[in-house]
Every structure is written in structure tokens, then in C-alpha cells.
Amino acid sequence: MPGPATIGVSAPRKEGRDKVTGRARYIDDISLPDMLYGATVRSRIPRGKIKKISFGPGINWDEFVVVTAKDIPGKNCIALIESDQPCLADGVVNHPEEPILLLAHADRHALPKAVAAVEIEYEPQPPIFTIEESEQQKQIIWGADNVFKKYLIQKGDVDEVWANADFIVEGEYATGAQEQLYIETNGIIATYDAEHGLTVSGSLQCPYYVHKAMVPLFGLPENKVRVVQTETGGAFGGKEEYPSMIAGHAALLAMKSARPVKIIYDRLEDMVATTKRHPSRTRHRTAVRKDGKILGGEIDLVIDGGAYLTLSPVVLSRATIHAGGPYEWPAVRVQAKAVATNAPPHGAFRGFGAPQSLFAIERHMDRIAKVVGISPAEIRRVNFLKQGALTITDQTINENVELGKMLDRALEHADYHTKKTRFARENEHSPIKKGIGFAAFLHGAGFTGSGERYLASVVGVEGTKEGRVRVLVSSTEFGQGTNTILSQIAAETLGLPYEDAEVAQPDTFDVPNSGPTVASRTAMVVGKLVASAARGIERTLISVSLLGETHTAEEFRAACKKYAAEHGAFRSFTKYEPPANIFWDDQKYRGEAYAAYGWAIYVAQVSVDTRSYSVTVDDFVALQEVGRVLNPVLARGQIIGGVAQGIGFALYEKVEWREGRMQNGQMTNYIMPTSADVPEIRVFFEELGNTHGAYGAKGIGELPMDGPAPAIVNAIEDALGMPFDSVPLLPEDIFEAMNSAANRESEARAPAGVR
Amino acid sequence: MTKRGAAKRDISLTVNGEVKTVSAYPMERLLDVLREQLGLTGTKEGCGEGECGACSVFMDGALVDSCLVPVLQAQGSSVVTIEGLAADARARAVQDAFLEYGGAQCGICTPGMILAAVHLLNAKSAPTMDDIREGLAGNLCRCTGYVQILEAVAAAAAKRGAAR
Numbered sequence: 069m070p071g072p073a074t075i076g077v078s079a080p081r082k083e084g085r086d087k088v089t090g091r092a093r094y095i096d097d098i099s100l101p102d103m104l105y106g107a108t109v110r111s112r113i114p115r116g117k118i119k120k121i122s123f124g125p126g127i128n129w130d131e132f133v134v135v136t137a138k139d140i141p142g143k144n145c146i147a148l149i150e151s152d153q154p155c156l157a158d159g160v161v162n163h164p165e166e167p168i169l170l171l172a173h174a175d176r177h178a179l180p181k182a183v184a185a186v187e188i189e190y191e192p193q194p195p196i197f198t199i200e201e202s203e204q205q206k207q208i209i210w211g212a213d214n215v216f217k218k219y220l221i222q223k224g225d226v227d228e229v230w231a232n233a234d235f236i237v238e239g240e241y242a243t244g245a246q247e248q249l250y251i252e253t254n255g256i257i258a259t260y261d262a263e264h265g266l267t268v269s270g271s272l273q274c275p276y277y278v279h280k281a282m283v284p285l286f287g288l289p290e291n292k293v294r295v296v297q298t299e300t301g302g303a304f305g306g307k308e309e310y311p312s313m314i315a316g317h318a319a320l321l322a323m324k325s326a327r328p329v330k331i332i333y334d335r336l337e338d339m340v341a342t343t344k345r346h347p348s349r350t351r352h353r354t355a356v357r358k359d360g361k362i363l364g365g366e367i368d369l370v371i372d373g374g375a376y377l378t379l380s381p382v383v384l385s386r387a388t389i390h391a392g393g394p395y396e397w398p399a400v401r402v403q404a405k406a407v408a409t410n411a412p413p414h415g416a417f418r419g420f421g422a423p424q425s426l427f428a429i430e431r432h433m434d435r436i437a438k439v440v441g442i443s444p445a446e447i448r449r450v451n452f453l454k455q456g457a458l459t460i461t462d463q464t465i466n467e468n469v470e471l472g473k474m475l476d477r478a479l480e481h482a483d484y485h486t487k488k489t490r491f492a493r494e495n496e497h498s499p500i501k502k503g504i505g506f507a508a509f510l511h512g513a514g515f516t517g518s519g520e521r522y523l524a525s526v527v528g529v530e531g532t533k534e535g536r537v538r539v540l541v542s543s544t545e546f547g548q549g550t551n552t553i554l555s556q557i558a559a560e561t562l563g564l565p566y567e568d569a570e571v572a573q574p575d576t577f578d579v580p581n582s583g584p585t586v587a588s589r590t591a592m593v594v595g596k597l598v599a600s601a602a603r604g605i606e607r608t609l610i611s612v613s614l615l616g617e618t619h620t621a622e623e624f625r626a627a628c629k630k631y632a633a634e635h636g637a638f639r640s641f642t643k644y645e646p647p648a649n650i651f652w653d654d655q656k657y658r659g660e661a662y663a664a665y666g667w668a669i670y671v672a673q674v675s676v677d678t679r680s681y682s683v684t685v686d687d688f689v690a691l692q693e694v695g696r697v698l699n700p701v702l703a704r705g706q707i708i709g710g711v712a713q714g715i716g717f718a719l720y721e722k723v724e725w726r727e728g729r730m731q732n733g734q735m736t737n738y739i740m741p742t743s744a745d746v747p748e749i750r751v752f753f754e755e756l757g758n759t760h761g762a763y764g765a766k767g768i769g770e771l772p773m774d775g776p777a778p779a780i781v782n783a784i785e786d787a788l789g790m791p792f793d794s795v796p797l798l799p800e801d802i803f804e805a806m807n808s809a810a811n812r813e814s815e816a817r818a819p820a821g822v823r
Numbered sequence: 824m825t826k827r828g829a830a831k832r833d834i835s836l837t838v839n840g841e842v843k844t845v846s847a848y849p850m851e852r853l854l855d856v857l858r859e860q861l862g863l864t865g866t867k868e869g870c871g872e873g874e875c876g877a878c879s880v881f882m883d884g885a886l887v888d889s890c891l892v893p894v895l896q897a898q899g900s901s902v903v904t905i906e907g908l909a910a911d912a913r914a915r916a917v918q919d920a921f922l923e924y925g926g927a928q929c930g931i932c933t934p935g936m937i938l939a940a941v942h943l944l945n946a947k948s949a950p951t952m953d954d955i956r957e958g959l960a961g962n963l964c965r966c967t968g969y970v971q972i973l974e975a976v977a978a979a980a981a982k983r984g985a986a987r
């Protein structure tokens with residue numbers, strides 16, 4: 069008899085008790101004997117040559133460990149997709165805040181003054197800061213044409229659709245940079261000695277990304293680099309690639325000083341120097357029939373990648389594939405590119421390109437509805453993808469997708485139709501205009517196209533001397549619930565109570581490479597491998613006749629203890645096997661883009677105060693289909709948290725740029741939602757029996773970031789009767805739009821003779 | 824960002840019920856003294872400017888951001904950190920509710936959030952949802968979107984009500 073089911077149950081968070089009591093140890097809570105503190109001297113200009121570095125007066129420089137590019141034993145780059153980003157600038161800088169030189173000292177309070185006293189003379193070169201400047205190629209700052217990557221998707225013959233169109237609808241949409249704003253800033257501790265090599269520990273998402281970056285930087289063999297993830301206080305993509313940079317810096321200082329070195333960024337440094345969501349611009353031109361059916365369209369998408377390539381091609385890929393939304397396009401041409409500017413590289417942030425292109429298509433659908441003269445619900449209903457239909461990459465939707473039914477259900481939960489009528493009636497007499505709007509969207513789970521095949525993730529499960537199981541993965545916990553979900557899966561597979569399974573601390577000396585903790589892949593892809601590796605443990609015990617084919621939890625425990633007592637803790641490993649009949653063409657961008665999609669309808673209700681121009685979100689309905697819900701409390705937490713970040717993306721979070729540098733790098737002037745800004749977010753899961761991955765779960769983490777911005781901006785249009793096509797949408801933007809509209813109106817109404 | 828104008832001196836304060844004497848610069852942040860000298864790392868730094876509330880502690884019963892308090896100002900006062908609430912029944916109820924309702928995700932804001940919740944419940948035994956919203960508005964959380972935190976605090980309050 070197996071133990072009680074743990075899947076579908078809200079098992080308590082594994083590390084929860086440590087977190088609520090303050091016992092959980094984050095990187096800044098750890099100190100090592102003789103440890104030094106490291107700091108980074110950064111570029112103060114966006115682009116130029118470094119002419120001279122000198123060490124100013126008033127500082128006893130003998131007390132400091134100083135590292136420059138010359139101290140790098142291996143290749144001066146942060147290896148990721150390309151090797152274009154240096155670990156320390158050597159002769160030239162390409163963005164503000166680019167790391168140039170490192171300092172370490174035993175007293176961390178001595179560092180800020182020393183950092184300020186390092187004098188760097190530059191020969192400035194002309195920089196470029198916007199997508200438009202990069203496209204115009206007045207300065208070439210990367211490669212031959214400032215373009216990191218281009219993709220082209222072609223389906224059907226777009227050139228033929230215009231002649232048959234009743235309407236041709238055009239629109240241009242833009243999204244801004246967004247800071248991840250995890251509450252724990254970045255931090256790393258590094259140690260080095262010749263015998264053991266290099267160890268870096270810290271706040272990070274992807275231990276093996278850091279490992280991959282350290283090996284060439286130090287020219288060390290792989291077994292002389294150890295990466296350990298400590299408790300991580302939020303990440304959201306922001307700790308996907310940049311920790312490799314900080315790890316490199318701490319490790320260089322540790323190697324030179326032969327002492328442990330800790331680098332903790334303060335909030336300002338974290339905000340101005342590390343990655344943000346890619347700003348984007350999307351243009352749509354769509355041919356539509358009078359019943360609302362889309363005949364075809366052109367989508368032109370550009371994202372700003374900042375000064376180095378980093379992850380921009382992958383972000384662009386996801387943006388490109390999601391550009392058509394959850395709709396059927398008989399013909400479409402998507403032209404997408406990521407371009408270089410002299411800003412710190414933009415990077416991973418929950419959603420990873422999809423929030424940008426989905427904002428565009430979901431605003432555009434409302435625009436099309438207006439032009440055609442049908443409702444926002446009807447325009448979507450006519451065009452929704454259904455089972456058997458083809459996506460823009462010609463992927464057949466094999467699962468049962470009922471977006472029409474989901475739309476009905478979400479609108480009913482939101483009381484959409486009644487409210488829409490009521491608001492239209494009441495708004496006329498009130499300075500506070502209410503509106504309601506929604507967005508329909510999809511999110512692909514796991515790596516794009518051949519990604520999972522290349523990753524070839526490996527997962528282990530260990531049977532311990534205590535008769536319990538430990539999951540061995542490089543998949544990290546940073547709040548989203550990795551420890552809990554993977555323990556649930558292992559326990560369920562073996563018929564054990566939840567308490568008998570745990571997840572090992574991610575340490576590259578102890579755990580295999582289960583891939584990066586990104587792309588909503590952990591529950592779906594890694595979870596499935598955990599179940600398989602857990603069955604391997606069971607097979608081992610059955611094969612030596614310690615365990616029967618069916619067994620109780622008690623019998624498993626006894627068998628596991630006995631086997632481990634004789635042989636020591638024992639492990640079973642499983643490697644990812646790509647499913648059969650999956651086809652993806654990286655050249656033509658055609659085929660099975662994702663193993664599974666989550667589907668959702670989000671409805672936002674807003675109030676716009678036409679005296680203060682401020683927007684409040686009054687109600688929010690989030691309905692999604694993400695396969696089976698493994699842990700209802702955690703799943704709901706993922707959705708609500710994502711929606712709150714989406715509200716910030718839509719209404720509050722504006723990065724003020726000047727000369728490529730963020731000017732508002734503090735929590736006082738970069739505004740994220742507080743508990744007073746977030747409405748009751750009502751979460752609903754539709755379970756249609758679509759199963760993928762372990763116990764039927766599809767990806768969930770990123771999906772809720774996609775829908776809020778277009779839903780909210782659609783609601784604002786409903787409230788004010790005027791369109792807005794970019795986010796963040798701040799009160800000053802609304803003020804400006806309303807006043808220029810009022811001016812245009814009064815001009816139009818003026819008698820001809822007056823003008 | 825410690826201002827180090829004056830020399831170090833001995834400063835005495837009560838921390839979690841015990842009198843402690845530390846040698847510190849007068850303008851050193853209470854946050855750093857708690858974490859670095861007294862090893863009380865449950866108090867976290869999120870922003871260093873009193874905006875996020877991750878460094879919340881009680882000082883003579885008031886909820887303060889310990890990153891904004893020079894340690895000299897804490898001389899003679901009684902400071903309670905998350906570690907000091909280990910035996911506190913009210914805190915325990917809030918902590919249990921956070922686990923049950925999903926109030927903690929990454930956990931970095933959680934100690935401060937728990938202190939703010941306990942502070943609120945000390946002042947108001949039966950808070951409304953708006954009271955809770957307002958009571959926690961000084962503590963930022965990037966993971967949860969707050970809703971499950973609010974529910975946890977409401978549940979802890981209701982449980983206390985029922986127990987009486």
C-alpha cells in the first residue's frame with residue numbers, strides 16, 4: 069500500500085520553517101575566516117577607450133588587493149552563448165557601469181572611498197542608446213551591423229492577403245525595461261587554493277552556467293571548479309546569467325589574495341549594473357475580413373539587447389514564437405531582431421521575451437476589434453487556436469484547447485458584460501472612469517525548439533542510510549517551490565510520505581546537471597526525470613529482492629536502509645530523452661517550438677482618476693490551463709506573484725535612462741507594487757486533462773507575467789476611450805495623452821475661419 | 824554606508840531580552856551590529872534606505888527599519904529580532920499561517936514581514952483586510968503579490984480570536 073498521495077496536495081514548503089523563523093542562510097549571512105570583501109570599479113561613460121588608470125591620494129593602497137584584466141589567468145570573457153562580454157574591461161568600455169577593476173579589503177567600510185578614488189581617464193567614443201539609433205547604424209558598436217540575432221518566420225503567402233482584406237489594421241507597440249528587483253541583492257563568496265581549485269557559492273539560478281563560465285576564465289579543469297547555490301532570495305531571471313560575472317570577480321580576488329572573498333552588491337549597484345527586461349518595439353500590419361477573421365499579417369519585432377550578446381538570441385526566439393498570440397494565422401511573416409546599444413546588457417526576466425510580443429498582439433487585437441466594429445471577445449473567438457490548428461511555426465496543436473470556453477468562464481468570473489455596460493453609463497458623470505479589459509495568451513513551457521535536446525539534462529535520486537530519498541538536481545529553489553514540488557514527485561512515485569523525500573543543496577560536486585532553472589521547465593521537464601530516477605531506486609531494491617513489486621512505505625524504508633547499510637548511499641540517474649516524432653528546424657524556425665503550452669485569459673478592472681491621472685487595478689481574474697496542479701497553494705502563489713509583477717510592468721516600473729545608465733536605481737524612485745497597490749487577485753485553474761511532464765504538470769512560472777500588462781492597458785482604453793500602446797503607462801503619460809487629445813478635439817471643433 | 828566620524832565606543836542595549844555591550848562606531852547601522860557583531864542574521868538588508876522593510880525589528884515595541892537606526896540611538900533600548908520571537912505564541916501563530924497559506928516564497932522579506940504582522944496584531948486584535956494591507960504596506964515582497972501574506976495574517980488573527 070503506497071503512502072497518502074502527495075501530488076495535488078498543498079504540501080508545506082520544504083524550507084518554509086527556516087524561512088519564517090529567520091534561520092535560512094543566504095549568502096550575506098555566511099562569513100568565512102580571514103574573509104575579504106570585494107568591490108567593483110565601473111565605467112562612468114557609455115563608450116570609449118580607457119587611456120589611464122591611476123590610484124588617487126588619501127588611500128593606503130597597500131592594504132588593498134587590486135585586480136585588473138591582466139590578472140585573468142584564462143580567457144577574459146563570461147562564456148555564455150558567445151564570448152563577447154569581458155569579465156573586466158580591457159582597454160575599451162561599451163556601457164556605463166561596465167566592470168573595469170576590482171578591489172578587496174578586510175574592512176568592507178573601507179571600500180566605497182577606495183572605489184571612488186580610482187581615477188580612470190577615457191577617450192570617449194560616440195554611443196548609441198535606442199533601438200532607432202542602433203538600426204540607423206550611425207555608429208557600429210557590435211559586429212558589422214549592430215544586430216545580435218535575426219529570425220524570420222514565414223507561413224503561407226503574406227503578400228497575397230492584402231488584396232482580399234476588408235480591413236488592414238496597423239499598430240506600433242512598445243515595452244520598457246523592467247528591473248527584476250529580487251529583495252536579496254546579488255552576492256557571491258569565492259575561495260581558491262591550488263589543491264582544491266575554485267569554489268564559488270552564492271545567490272544564483274544556474275550553478276552549471278557559472279561552472280561553464282569559470283572554467284575558461286581561469287583555465288582550470290572542470291573538476292577544479294565547484295559551484296554551490298545558497299538560499300536565494302528571489303531571482304525571476306535576474307540571477308540567470310549575471311552571477312557568472314560576480315563569481316568571476318570574487319574568484320579573481322580570492323585567487324590573487326589567497327583568502328576567501330565576499331562580494332555583495334548594494335541595491336544601487338544591483339539596479340544600475342545588472343540585467344533588466346529587454347525593451348521592445350513591435351509593429352503589426354494585419355489583413356482582416358469583415359467578420360473579424362485574420363487573413364494574414366506582418367509582424368516586425370525588435371528588442372534592445374544592450375552592449376553584449378548575453379542571452380538576447382534566446383529571449384528574441386521566445387518573443388518571436390509568441391508574437392502571433394493564441395491565434396490562427398493563415399499567413400504571417402515575423403521579422404525579428406535583437407540589436408546592440410551602449411547600455412548594460414538586458415537579460416532574463418520571467419516571461420523572457422513573451423511579455424513583450426504578447427503585449428503587442430493583445431493590444432493589437434483590441435485595435436482590430438475597434439476597426440472591424442466587433443467586440444474584443446468576438447475578435448478573439450473568431451481567431452483562437454483550437455485542437456488540430458497550426459501555430460505560426462506550423463506546430464499542430466494536439467491537445468484539447470478550449471480558449472472560447474475559457475474566455476466565457478473568465479468573463480463570467482469578472483462579471484465583464486454587466487460591468488462594461490454599467491461603467492459606460494456611469495463614467496459620463498464621474499471624474500473617475502472605470503474600465504474592464506482582458507488578454508488571451510499562451511506560454512510555451514521548457515526550452516525552445518531543440519533546446520531540451522541540447523541540454524540533455526541528467527537527474528539523480530539517492531537512497532540514504534536513513535531509508536529516505538534525496539533528489540539530486542542542479543535545479544534551484546528561489547521561492548518558486550522547486551524543493552517542494554520535486555520532493556512531492558519523488559515521494560509520490562515511490563509511495564512514500566512527503567517527509568521522506570528531500571532535495572539536495574545544488575552543488576556541482578554532488579549533483580548532476582539537470583539544466584538551468586529557467587523557462588518554466590523545472591516541474592514539467594526536470595520533474596519527469598525525477599520520477600524516472602526515483603523508479604530506478606525502486607528497481608535497484610527490487611532487483612536484489614529486498615523489495616517486492618508492490619510495497620508499503622515502511623517496506624521501502626527498510627529495504628533502502630538495508631541496502632544502504634551494505635553498499636552506502638546509492639544513486640540512480642536518468643537522462644532526458646527527446647520524445648519521438650518531434651520536429652524542429654532551427655534554420656526555418658518551423659516545427660514543434662515547445663513541448664507544451666499553458667493557456668490563459670486574464671481580466672483586469674481599473675479606475676482612472678482623471679484629476680490625478682492615476683490608475684488603480686480594482687479587480688483581477690486570472691484563469692489558466694497549465695495541466696495538472698501539483699501543489700495548489702504554490703501554484704496559486706506563482707500566479708498571484710506573476711500578476712503583481714505584471715501590474716508593476718504595466719503601471720509603475722519605469723527605468724529612467726540617461727546616457728545608457730539607469731538614473732533611478734533605488735527603491736524610493738523605482739516603484740514596485742506594495743500591498744496597498746495590489747487588488748484581490750482571483751486565480752482559477754482550468755484542468756482539461758492535458759498532461760505533460762511529471763503527473764501532468766505543464767510549465768507555470770512565467771505565464772502569469774504575460775497577461776496583466778495588455779489586460780490592464782485594454783481596460784484603460786475601455787475607461788478613457790483612447791488607446792495607449794506602450795508600457796509602463798504612468799500618470800504623466802496619461803495626462804499628456806488626454807491633454808493632447810483634448811487639444812486636437814478643440815482644434816477640430818474650432819470654426820474654420822478661426823484657424 | 825557607515826559614517827565613521829567618531830571613534831568606536833561601547834554601546835549597551837537589550838537584544839532579545841539579553842543585555843549586550845558592543846564596540847561600535849556611533850553611527851554604525853543597528854542592522855550591521857545585529858548581523859555582524861551579534862550574529863542575528865535573520866534580519867535582512869533589502870535596500871539600505873528604509874523602503875523595503877526587510878530589516879524590520881522592534882525597538883522598545885515600535886517597528887523600525889534597522890538600516891536607518893544608528894546604533895547609538897539604540898543605546899539603552901530593547902531590541903527584538905525575528906530570533907527573539909522564537910518562543911512567542913503570537914509569532915508562532917503567524918509563522919504557522921505563513922506556511923499554511925503560502926505567505927513565504929523566497930523568504931528574504933519574510934522575517935521583516937512576520938515582525939510587521941506581529942506588530943499589527945499586537946496593536947489590533949481583530950484587523951480588517953484593509954488594516955492588514957495598510958499594516959504591511961511598508962514591507963515589500965517581490966514574490967507573492969501579497970495576497971497569500973494578507974490571508975495568512977487574517978487567518979492568524981482569526982485563530983487568536985477563536986482561541987479566546
